[in-house]
Amino acid sequence: MQVVMQATMDFVKQYWVPLVCGLVIVAVLPLIVGYVVLVERKIMADMQARLGPMRVGPHGLLQPIADAVKLLIKEDIIPEDADKLVFWLAPVLSVAAALLAIAGLAIGPVFQIAKDINIGILFVVGVSAMGIFGIVLGGWASNSHYSLIGALRSSAQLVSYETAAGMALVCGLLFAGTLNITSIVQAQYDQGIWFGLLAPVAFFTYLVASIAETNRAPFDLPEAESELVAGYMTEFSGFRWSLYFLAEYTNMIVVASVATTLFLGGWLRPFPRTHWLNFIDFLPPLLMVGVGAYCVMRTPKQPARVQQMFMLAVAGMCFAVAVVLAAPVLVPIVKPSLALAVKPYYDGILGGFWFIFKVSLYIYFFMWLRFTLPRYRFDQLMRLGWHFLIPLSIINVLLIGIAMIVGQYLNWSGWMLLLATIPASIIALIVALFILATEQKSEPQKASGAAPDSYA
Amino acid sequence: MLDQVIFYLFAAIAVVSAILTVTRRNVVHSAIFLITALLATAGIFLQLRAEFLFIVQIILYVGGIMVLFVFVIMLVNLDVAVRQLQFARQKWVALLISLALAAQVGLMLWSTGKMPGQGVPVLAAAPVDKLPLNSEAVAESLFKTYLLPFEIASVLLLVAMIGAVVMAKKKT
Numbered sequence: 001m002q003v004v005m006q007a008t009m010d011f012v013k014q015y016w017v018p019l020v021c022g023l024v025i026v027a028v029l030p031l032i033v034g035y036v037v038l039v040e041r042k043i044m045a046d047m048q049a050r051l052g053p054m055r056v057g058p059h060g061l062l063q064p065i066a067d068a069v070k071l072l073i074k075e076d077i078i079p080e081d082a083d084k085l086v087f088w089l090a091p092v093l094s095v096a097a098a099l100l101a102i103a104g105l106a107i108g109p110v111f112q113i114a115k116d117i118n119i120g121i122l123f124v125v126g127v128s129a130m131g132i133f134g135i136v137l138g139g140w141a142s143n144s145h146y147s148l149i150g151a152l153r154s155s156a157q158l159v160s161y162e163t164a165a166g167m168a169l170v171c172g173l174l175f176a177g178t179l180n181i182t183s184i185v186q187a188q189y190d191q192g193i194w195f196g197l198l199a200p201v202a203f204f205t206y207l208v209a210s211i212a213e214t215n216r217a218p219f220d221l222p223e224a225e226s227e228l229v230a231g232y233m234t235e236f237s238g239f240r241w242s243l244y245f246l247a248e249y250t251n252m253i254v255v256a257s258v259a260t261t262l263f264l265g266g267w268l269r270p271f272p273r274t275h276w277l278n279f280i281d282f283l284p285p286l287l288m289v290g291v292g293a294y295c296v297m298r299t300p301k302q303p304a305r306v307q308q309m310f311m312l313a314v315a316g317m318c319f320a321v322a323v324v325l326a327a328p329v330l331v332p333i334v335k336p337s338l339a340l341a342v343k344p345y346y347d348g349i350l351g352g353f354w355f356i357f358k359v360s361l362y363i364y365f366f367m368w369l370r371f372t373l374p375r376y377r378f379d380q381l382m383r384l385g386w387h388f389l390i391p392l393s394i395i396n397v398l399l400i401g402i403a404m405i406v407g408q409y410l411n412w413s414g415w416m417l418l419l420a421t422i423p424a425s426i427i428a429l430i431v432a433l434f435i436l437a438t439e440q441k442s443e444p445q446k447a448s449g450a451a452p453d454s455y456a
Numbered sequence: 457m458l459d460q461v462i463f464y465l466f467a468a469i470a471v472v473s474a475i476l477t478v479t480r481r482n483v484v485h486s487a488i489f490l491i492t493a494l495l496a497t498a499g500i501f502l503q504l505r506a507e508f509l510f511i512v513q514i515i516l517y518v519g520g521i522m523v524l525f526v527f528v529i530m531l532v533n534l535d536v537a538v539r540q541l542q543f544a545r546q547k548w549v550a551l552l553i554s555l556a557l558a559a560q561v562g563l564m565l566w567s568t569g570k571m572p573g574q575g576v577p578v579l580a581a582a583p584v585d586k587l588p589l590n591s592e593a594v595a596e597s598l599f600k601t602y603l604l605p606f607e608i609a610s611v612l613l614l615v616a617m618i619g620a621v622v623m624a625k626k627k628t
Contacts, residue, residue: 007461086484118590122511129519133491136526140484148530155527159520179591 018103018113025102025113033249034064040367047371058307061314074238079142082235086141091236091243094134098250101128105257106181108267108352110344120181121258125169128254129213131247132158135222138244139232150231153378154222157212160385165209167393171195171202171400172262185266192273192414196263199400201425203263205393207365210255212385214248217370221378256362257355264358267351284353285326292318325353387439392432399424463503470496483529491522508591 045052053060078087104124106112117123139151172195176184188194196203212219223231233244260266271277295315302308328346332339403420412420473492480486498513598606
């Protein structure tokens with residue numbers, strides 16, 4: 001007993017900073033996810049010419065909290081024939097994998113829980129892929145046909161698309177030459193170009209595969225409402241259901257962060273080494289001031305006094321964030337002697353802003369696709385994965401590798417390397433399309449209307 | 457101290473879940489315990505500072521192979537499997553063989569002087585910052601020192617894969 005106590009004390013003494021950071025993430029993430037859901041509903045409403053949630057708080061700003069309370073006090077139902085233990089375990093597994101993946105991510109150069117792990121990006125990808133067991137086991141344990149079919153679809157989908165996503169990551173890692181997240185971003189800084197521009201086809205492949213892996217529309221076959229009620233979540237209610245929801249949105253944040261780190265330059269601002277573009281540093285605080293000013297402008301239009309106060313509070317928060325963002329840029333200009341002391345804050349604050357900004361753009365793109373494209377059929381999904389994306393990504397890795405050798409031979413680097421990689425990407429795309437076309441020609445045409453797949 | 461606690465924790469989880477994998481009647485439960493066993497092994501890899509092996513174990517075995525396992529298990533009619541005989545009735549032969557194996561391993565450990573309590577000093581742990589970066593070290597040994605065996609293994613796997621595709625595509 002003494003031994004275990006001693007060991008625990010040692011552990012806490014050595015690792016209290018990451019432990020506290022982890023606790024903060026676990027505590028704050030549900031709130032963030034709640035607001036991502038609110039933003040999604042608002043964007044959906046905007047695209048469909050509606051207003052979206054408007055009742056709770058001004059413009060529905062308190063809606064996530066109301067939803068969370070509702071989900072917490074809802075009755076928790078476990079089906080009688082369910083496998084109780086697995087049913088209990090499955091949602092927890094899903095959330096645990098998603099949260100664990102966050103630990104490997106770097107939000108800006110300063111904030112990273114598991115600092116400088118050698119396998120960096122592989123850790124994030126591998127651990128977040130484990131969340132699939134939450135879905136599969138949950139679907140199985142519910143002892144319901146809808147759930148089981150959802151679970152089967154989910155596992156088939158993940159296995160098919162993970163290859164393509166992995167190959168796309170390999171492309172980016174070829175340029176980076178390392179798996180460590182900090183070094184990957186540093187490599188993009190040194191070469192002065194985002195790897196997403198160097199390997200556009202790999203970025204596209206990862207984009208599509210990441211949508212499929214997070215089970216988002218148009219690839220949300222595992223939870224297709226029109227066919228499967230709610231897929232693997234059919235039998236889950238209340239808090240367990242919300243755990244699945246939390247896992248899904250956390251996974252979205254994780255894949256967006258991976259893509260940002262590897263393809264979109266991580267926490268670097270656009271053109272980080274071009275000095276005459278330094279005014280870009282002023283854009284984040286100006287953006288926040290703009291949002292705050294808009295809030296103030298809208299205040300008189302709010303119907304109730306409470307709502308007006310709330311709106312002003314939001315505006316105040318925006319101004320506060322603007323001050324925080326502006327401080328590390330303005331201080332060196334006002335007082336050049338402090339420039340060196342401010343540098344880490346500059347990296348941390350503005351780096352964090354750019355990282356979160358890029359992740360938000362990526363997630364916005366996810367939502368945009370969701371409200372634009374209709375859902376795929378399962379055999380279409382499988383065809384897209386196996387006949388197009390996987391050949392494309394494999395050929396792309398091969399050609400990008402050749403392009404890199406050519407670039408090395410001719411001493412091209414940075415933007416010059418585009419001369420080699422862009423033709424390589426285009427050739428890869430053409431070859432993959434050619435393969436898809438011949439594949440379709442060689443397959444016998446099935447009678448229309450017949451279900452071609454046993455578990456579709 | 458902490459290292460030992462963590463090691464015995466992982467080792468205990470691995471051994472117990474390996475036993476449970478064999479003894480559970482429900483196949484899905486067996487699969488879950490197999491996953492825990494694999495994860496605990498991955499944890500031991502991590503403790504040995506073999507980060508690359510740790511994540512490869514998780515990505516390939518847990519994230520790839522076990523997903524396929526569970527996928528196949530769900531397609532099988534479980535009710536039939538539960539009612540079938542779980543173990544073959546060859547207890548005595550099995551006992552004899554496992555005893556022989558244990559004796560063999562024990563003899564080998566004894567002859568090389570690695571049994572616990574034989575007074576052989578354990579190797580001192582290498583300082584963490586002196587170790588080569590793990591994934592780089594793995595890459596060096598795979599693509600430089602053992603390039604030929606690695607390529608042969610890759611070709612073998614490729615042949616197996618193409619063979620599987622050909623067999624699956626054959627019209628019966």
